[in-house]
Amino acid sequence: MFLQHLINALSVGAVYALLAIGYNMVYGVLEKLNFAHGDVYAVGCFVTFSLLGGMNPILAILIGCCVGFILNVGVERFAYRPLRNSGRVAPTISAVGIAYIMRNVIQLIWGAETFSFDLGIFKAGSIDVGGVVIGTLQIYLFIIAVALMVIISLALKYTKWGQGIICISQNIETAALMGIPVNRVIAIVYGLGAALGVIGGLLFCQYYQFIFMGIGFAYGTMKAWMASIWGGIGSLKGAIVGAMVLGLAETMVSAYISSTYRDAFVWAIFIAFIIIRPQGMFPAQGAEKI
Amino acid sequence: MLLEVENLVVKYGEITALSNISLQAEEGQLTTLIGSNGAGKTTLLKALSGLHKPASGRIIFNGKDITNCSTDQIVHLGISHCPEGRRVFPRQTVHENLRMGAFVRKDKDVEKDIEKYYRWFPRLEERRNQKAGLLSGGEQQMLAISRALMSKPKLLLLDEPSMGLAPLVVEEVFKIIDEVHAEGTTIFLVEQNARQALKIADTGYILEVGEIIGHDSAEALLNSEDVKKAYLGA
Numbered sequence: 001m002f003l004q005h006l007i008n009a010l011s012v013g014a015v016y017a018l019l020a021i022g023y024n025m026v027y028g029v030l031e032k033l034n035f036a037h038g039d040v041y042a043v044g045c046f047v048t049f050s051l052l053g054g055m056n057p058i059l060a061i062l063i064g065c066c067v068g069f070i071l072n073v074g075v076e077r078f079a080y081r082p083l084r085n086s087g088r089v090a091p092t093i094s095a096v097g098i099a100y101i102m103r104n105v106i107q108l109i110w111g112a113e114t115f116s117f118d119l120g121i122f123k124a125g126s127i128d129v130g131g132v133v134i135g136t137l138q139i140y141l142f143i144i145a146v147a148l149m150v151i152i153s154l155a156l157k158y159t160k161w162g163q164g165i166i167c168i169s170q171n172i173e174t175a176a177l178m179g180i181p182v183n184r185v186i187a188i189v190y191g192l193g194a195a196l197g198v199i200g201g202l203l204f205c206q207y208y209q210f211i212f213m214g215i216g217f218a219y220g221t222m223k224a225w226m227a228s229i230w231g232g233i234g235s236l237k238g239a240i241v242g243a244m245v246l247g248l249a250e251t252m253v254s255a256y257i258s259s260t261y262r263d264a265f266v267w268a269i270f271i272a273f274i275i276i277r278p279q280g281m282f283p284a285q286g287a288e289k290i
Numbered sequence: 291m292l293l294e295v296e297n298l299v300v301k302y303g304e305i306t307a308l309s310n311i312s313l314q315a316e317e318g319q320l321t322t323l324i325g326s327n328g329a330g331k332t333t334l335l336k337a338l339s340g341l342h343k344p345a346s347g348r349i350i351f352n353g354k355d356i357t358n359c360s361t362d363q364i365v366h367l368g369i370s371h372c373p374e375g376r377r378v379f380p381r382q383t384v385h386e387n388l389r390m391g392a393f394v395r396k397d398k399d400v401e402k403d404i405e406k407y408y409r410w411f412p413r414l415e416e417r418r419n420q421k422a423g424l425l426s427g428g429e430q431q432m433l434a435i436s437r438a439l440m441s442k443p444k445l446l447l448l449d450e451p452s453m454g455l456a457p458l459v460v461e462e463v464f465k466i467i468d469e470v471h472a473e474g475t476t477i478f479l480v481e482q483n484a485r486q487a488l489k490i491a492d493t494g495y496i497l498e499v500g501e502i503i504g505h506d507s508a509e510a511l512l513n514s515e516d517v518k519k520a521y522l523g524a
Contacts, residue, residue, distance in 0.1 A: 160389075160393065163382070163386060163389065163390060164390070164393060166379070166381065166382060167379050167382070167390055170379045170380065170381055170382075171377055171379070173341055173373070173377075174373060174377040174379070176340075176341065176360075176361040176362060177339060177341070177361060177365065177370075177371050177373060177377075177438075178365065178390045178391060178393045178394075178437075178441075179361075179362045179365030179366060179393045179394035179441060180362060180390075180393055181360070181362040182361075182362070
């Protein structure tokens with residue numbers, strides 16, 4: 001049974017990791033807490049949801065990603081950029097405001113009820129590996145999440161623009177002095193973070209087979225944020241490991257303690273952890289910043 | 291004239307940091323701007339590279355008005371600014387830092403040029419895969435200068451390259467600047483270390499609380515009694 005739970009934890013963790021990476025990329029460039037992350041990508045998820053019946057699901061997913069991208073580019077331009085040099089509090093509040101606006105947009109268009117959700121691209125089924133039953137969906141989720149993570153880390157490490165993003169996350173002014181068009185790159189990172197969030201959000205909905213207006217904040221922003229803090233905010237490796245730990249904590253608490261009060265227990269564990277190690281498991285080497 | 295600054299005024303909010311600055315830098319020359327701490331030297335460089343927009347006045351580079359250009363446009367046009375305090379990217383390796391210096395280049399010779407700077411600074415080559423944040427101050431300065439040169443600039447702006455370095459390392463850094471100049475790069479050097487700067491410069495300006503108060507050949511400034519008293523500690 002334990003092995004079974006571990007497999008579940010891995011696939012949930014992989015989906016959280018996708019959400020956390022998007023969140024962390026965006027956090028990394030400006031070091032601003034982005035409490036609107038989940039609600040912005042939730043709009044993209046709902047767009048995909050609406051399109052699902054009438055077109056190829058892959059196309060519907062791509063359109064949802066584009067909506068997330070464009071929306072977050074706009075949010076960055078009009079709600080964050082004017083506040084870039086206003087310390088940490090103002091942009092955080094601005095992000096919370098955007099989160100509420102996005103959620104209300106969803107409520108206005110799609111309503112507040114919970115819909116059943118299926119992308120229709122994953123064949124149901126399971127395979128039996130020595131007594132441990134693994135759902136094929138879990139395998140797909142894990143593979144998609146890991147593939148995207150690998151692509152992103154390789155792109156950041158080995159492409160010129162990826163390295164440019166890393167420069168910006170260390171020092172915006174100096175990055176500009178290299179000739180990097182920082183404002184454009186920051187906008188694109190916000191867009192990509194949201195597009196990635198749309199994919200993570202859709203996989204999340206697929207896993208639990210529902211979608212409702214609250215997926216962005218409670219299941220997106222808060223989980224991504226928690227995973228990032230757990231792993232060490234601003235670091236890609238930290239986000240992945242933190243997400244896995246979060247998936248593990250949730251699955252094990254549900255299995256062995258209480259599934260009803262899962263979130264309370266997981267938050268308690270989380271708070272205890274950050275009191276002991278506030279910098280997270282693998283903090284970005286901010287201490288080296290000059 | 292490669293660089294012409296005309297009646298430049300730069301403000302931070304209500305405070306005027308630079309009032310009515312006019313100066314020039316001739317192609318192929320090493321022009322230095324000396325002045326004490328807080329005179330506005332760094333502010334001037336930030337205005338030249340578009341990091342801080344001037345309130346009024348004009349900056350003409352290579353015949354083009356760049357006063358309202360963005361920093362990345364200015365880098366594309368051929369100005370490279372090596373900032374105060376070196377500002378290497380600490381989480382990236384020495385090699386990655388050098389590659390970032392060539393961000394605006396589209397030619398295939400980037401790696402070849404990196405090798406060239408490795409020949410200049412063997413210590414950088416030894417540390418090519420180390421994180422730049424782990425280098426000593428002198429090594430970081432060499433990396434910062436090489437990185438700034440990687441864009442193949444027409445004009446190199448250097449902001450206090452001697453700051454915070456041990457005297458022997460300062461000698462070394464000035465020797466390097468002299469060599470870069472000898473290779474044909476036009477340099478605009480901002481320094482508190484007036485004696486060292488004037489020794490390698492062709493011409494010099496003196497900046498005092500936001501105003502240019504003197505301009506002459508470097509040699510003349512080195513021998514001027516006023517300059518000696520105020521800036522050379524003689």
